[in-house]
Amino acid sequence: MSFEHVQSRWLFAAVSLGLAVAMLMLGPGIALLATEVAIMALFASSLGFLINYGGMVSFGHAAYFGLGAYGFALAAAKLGLPLWLAVVLGPLTAALGAVLFGALCVRLTHIYFAMLTLACSEIVFTVLFQAYDYTGGDNGLTNFMAPRFGLSPQIYAALTVAIVALCIAFLARIVRSPLGLAIQAVGEEPHRAAALGFSPRLVQLVACVIAGTLAGIAGTMYSVFQGNAFPDYAGVGITIDALVMVVIGGVKGFYGGVFGAIIYVLLKTFVSRAFTHWELVIGLILIAVVLIFPTGIAGLLQKLGLSRTARPSGEQHP
Amino acid sequence: MSREPILVARNVTKQYGGFVALGGVDLTLQPGERRALIGPNGAGKSTFIAVLGGQQAVGPGSTVHFAGRDISGALPQEIARLGIARTFQINRVFRRLSVLDNVRTALLPSNGRVFSVSERHLTALTSPAMTMVTGLGLGRVAHDAAETLSLGDRKRLEFGMVLATRPKVLLLDEPTAGMGLNERRSLMELMVEHAARDQITLLFVEHDIDIVFRFADRITVMSRGKIFAEGTPAEIGANSAVQDIYLGTEGAPS
Numbered sequence: 153m154s155f156e157h158v159q160s161r162w163l164f165a166a167v168s169l170g171l172a173v174a175m176l177m178l179g180p181g182i183a184l185l186a187t188e189v190a191i192m193a194l195f196a197s198s199l200g201f202l203i204n205y206g207g208m209v210s211f212g213h214a215a216y217f218g219l220g221a222y223g224f225a226l227a228a229a230k231l232g233l234p235l236w237l238a239v240v241l242g243p244l245t246a247a248l249g250a251v252l253f254g255a256l257c258v259r260l261t262h263i264y265f266a267m268l269t270l271a272c273s274e275i276v277f278t279v280l281f282q283a284y285d286y287t288g289g290d291n292g293l294t295n296f297m298a299p300r301f302g303l304s305p306q307i308y309a310a311l312t313v314a315i316v317a318l319c320i321a322f323l324a325r326i327v328r329s330p331l332g333l334a335i336q337a338v339g340e341e342p343h344r345a346a347a348l349g350f351s352p353r354l355v356q357l358v359a360c361v362i363a364g365t366l367a368g369i370a371g372t373m374y375s376v377f378q379g380n381a382f383p384d385y386a387g388v389g390i391t392i393d394a395l396v397m398v399v400i401g402g403v404k405g406f407y408g409g410v411f412g413a414i415i416y417v418l419l420k421t422f423v424s425r426a427f428t429h430w431e432l433v434i435g436l437i438l439i440a441v442v443l444i445f446p447t448g449i450a451g452l453l454q455k456l457g458l459s460r461t462a463r464p465s466g467e468q469h470p
Numbered sequence: 471m472s473r474e475p476i477l478v479a480r481n482v483t484k485q486y487g488g489f490v491a492l493g494g495v496d497l498t499l500q501p502g503e504r505r506a507l508i509g510p511n512g513a514g515k516s517t518f519i520a521v522l523g524g525q526q527a528v529g530p531g532s533t534v535h536f537a538g539r540d541i542s543g544a545l546p547q548e549i550a551r552l553g554i555a556r557t558f559q560i561n562r563v564f565r566r567l568s569v570l571d572n573v574r575t576a577l578l579p580s581n582g583r584v585f586s587v588s589e590r591h592l593t594a595l596t597s598p599a600m601t602m603v604t605g606l607g608l609g610r611v612a613h614d615a616a617e618t619l620s621l622g623d624r625k626r627l628e629f630g631m632v633l634a635t636r637p638k639v640l641l642l643d644e645p646t647a648g649m650g651l652n653e654r655r656s657l658m659e660l661m662v663e664h665a666a667r668d669q670i671t672l673l674f675v676e677h678d679i680d681i682v683f684r685f686a687d688r689i690t691v692m693s694r695g696k697i698f699a700e701g702t703p704a705e706i707g708a709n710s711a712v713q714d715i716y717l718g719t720e721g722a723p724s
Contacts, residue, residue: 330586330595333575337564344562344628346546347523347555348635349579358585 164324168317175309183305187312190419193372194316196397197389198366201323204403205332206359207339208258211266211392212273215253216246216364218386220371222280222287225381229296239372246368247361249276254360258353261342273386280383292382299379312373320410321367326362327406335359396434400441402448407420411449468470476671477502477522477536477554477639483529484517484695491517492529494547499639504662504672506686508679510716513692515675516559519641522673523556524549535590535689537638551579555637559644559675561624565617569627572616573599576631599634606630606660622653629661633668642674646681654678658685683707691715 175183199213223245227238253272260268280287287293300308326332334355337345342352375381384390393416394409401412416434424430446451477499484492492514499505507515515714520526524546534542541549564572574595578584583591603612606626611619616627625645632640645661646654662685665672676682682689682703689706691699693715699706706712 166511266636325589326587328589328592330578330583330588330592333567333571333592334578334584336567337575340564341562343546344558344564344631345527345575346633347525347550347558348548348576349547350584351547352543 164317164321168313172310172313175313176306178306178309183309185417185421187305187309187377190309190316190395190413191370191377192375192393192417193410193413194319195367195370196394196401197320197323197407198363198370198409199391199394200398200403200406200412201231201327201366202359202363202407203398204325204405204408205336205339206356206363208356208359210257210269210363211391211395212269212271212389213363213367214386214388214390215269215273215276216250216367217279217374217390218273218280218383219246219249220368221385222293222371223368224372224375225296226286229293236296236303239376242372242375243365243368244468246371247365250364250368251357254357255437258356258360262426267433270388270391272425273388273391276386277383277388280386287381287383289302290383291378291394292380296382297347297376297379300377307378313405315369315373319369323362323366324406328463329392331355331358356436362453396438398447400437402450402452404447405450405454408448408450410451415449473500474538475499477673478534479518479522480535481534482518482521482532482534484514484521484532485529486528487638490695492521495692495695495697497690497697499671499673501638501671502669503683504665504687505674506682506689507673507675507692508677508682511694512694514695515692516643518692519556519643519673519675522549522554522641547579550635550637553636553638554641555632555635555639556641557625557628557632557643557645559647561628563616563624563628563631566615568613569603569616569619570596570599570612572627573602573607573630573634577632580635584721602630602634605664621648624659625649625657629664633664636668637670639671639673642672644675644677646676646678654681655684672693 154440175186178186199210202208202210202213220242224238224242227233227241228235233241255263257268257272279288303311334350338350338352338355339436346352347357371385374385397412397416398409399412400415401408401410407461419433419437420430423433427433441448449455471576475498477497478489479495479497482492482495483490495514495518507518517526518629521528524544528534528542532542533540536554538551539552541552564575569574574592577595577599581595600612603609607632608626608628613625616624619627629645647658649657658681662672686703689701689703690697691706691712698715699709699712701709
């Protein structure tokens with residue numbers, strides 16, 4: 153491990169801590185917005201990890217966001233469990249879902265993988281929508297808790313930023329670890345990897361569970377943030393949001409999801425105030441990104457020397 | 471030939487629909503030998519390699535034994551872990567990873583570190599990987615992404631990766647295809663040298679007859695999914711029927 157690497161770790165920790173502290177000084181409206189950005193940054197990063205490193209383009213990532221939200225909300229609202237336990241159960245539900253759906257989906261590749269993930273998330277959505285007695289159907293689960301556990305927007309924003317930073321640091325650690333290399337190897341050349349002794353499906357399943365669990369943490373934090381849960385949290389719309397964030401942010405870098413979430417949520421919030429068809433603006437940006445700088449914002453920043461991608465090598469100069 | 475053979479394939483068949491790719495192939499490899507597998511295009515050489523590597527399932531009645539163990543029907547990763555490694559006809563490396571990381575990745579399964587999240591376990595592999603990279607003459611591009619390498623260097627890298635799995639048998643599918651004349655020989659010399667040093671048995675598919683006669687101990691000739699002839703380079707060279715199948719069918723050696 154070199155100086156450069158240690159330095160980037162401290163830099164990450166310092167920036168995260170600085171951001172968390174800065175949340176405490178914001179106005180309530182901006183703090184709420186920052187919370188949404190942070191949650192979506194984690195969700196998009198988990199999908200970006202699956203796409204950029206695992207080579208798996210999922211069209212059903214919202215399933216885990218929804219399972220994270222409902223795992224928490226059902227535990228709190230219907231089972232009456234203590235909130236701390238419900239908060240743990242949310243991501244666990246998503247992890248369990250990722251084991252189940254992942255084991256099914258990694259049997260296929262490319263567009264067939266994507267379609268199977270879409271089918272899985274549609275199943276989750278339909279169950280949440282139809283199981284009215286338990287989930288409240290399209291009325292969702294509401295009024296079972298004060299949003300943010302009654303914390304002020306600023307404190308919840310600081311808490312969210314800290315948790316998201318920890319999760320992203322964990323992802324960076326995975327990427328730089330032997331497992332990270334295995335995931336990239338299988339993602340890029342599954343036949344080569346198998347002929348070296350890797351079990352491709354098992355490695356892919358582990359990647360799915362990591363991504364699904366982190367998406368579940370995002371879902372739980374969102375449910376706590378809003379104090380509710382709706383079937384739409386598992387809907388294809390949220391998956392598309394995250395896919396757009398990943399593409400805008402950059403499909404090659406590590407921080408693509410973070411940059412993408414910042415841009416997407418800010419545009420959605422501010423452009424929609426001035427202009428009803430904010431999706432049009434997103435669409436134009438998406439076209440520009442794909443055609444002009446396909447490596448996204450992260451790739452652009454890297455080219456300008458402002459950012460570095462988290463790759464296992466690079467830090468290993470002797 | 472009194473030693474136990476390391477690889478024994480018996481009656482290997484493979485059909486794609488109505489097309490018989492392999493019509494009952496028998497092949498026995500002695501430990502440490504360098505066997506060339508030659509034949510016109512479409513003879514079934516690559517399919518046979520894929521059967522040995524587990525990429526293709528064998529047809530009914532086929533058996534493959536490796537070091538006395540039945541490996542017919544085993545998965546590619548199981549076969550790789552037992553000690554049969556292969557390179558691909560179309561070069562396959564992890565293009566986005568650095569040269570060093572390609573080799574470190576190849577070292578993970580045999581070191582039992584595939585699912586480790588500890589960076590230390592990866593750092594521990596840096597020095598053996600670097601030794602391998604330097605030994606292949608790739609030291610100066612060790613930190614470059616594999617996609618920036620020339621084809622020759624990528625072939626060296628893929629060879630280094632399979633070597634890192636510590637194989638007992640190495641299957642090379644057209645190791646020198648697409649290379650210039652001079653580079654073919656130096657690449658083959660490098661591979662044969664490393665294989666001899668690590669006492670690895672070689673089975674290589676090759677179209678360049680000069681390379682075949684220079685490097686093979688024995689030659690197996692395939693034609694239309696069957697073994698056509700087998701012998702020492704001298705025997706095969708003197709066999710006029712072998713020359714006929716090359717000249718008499720389409721797809722003469724390049």
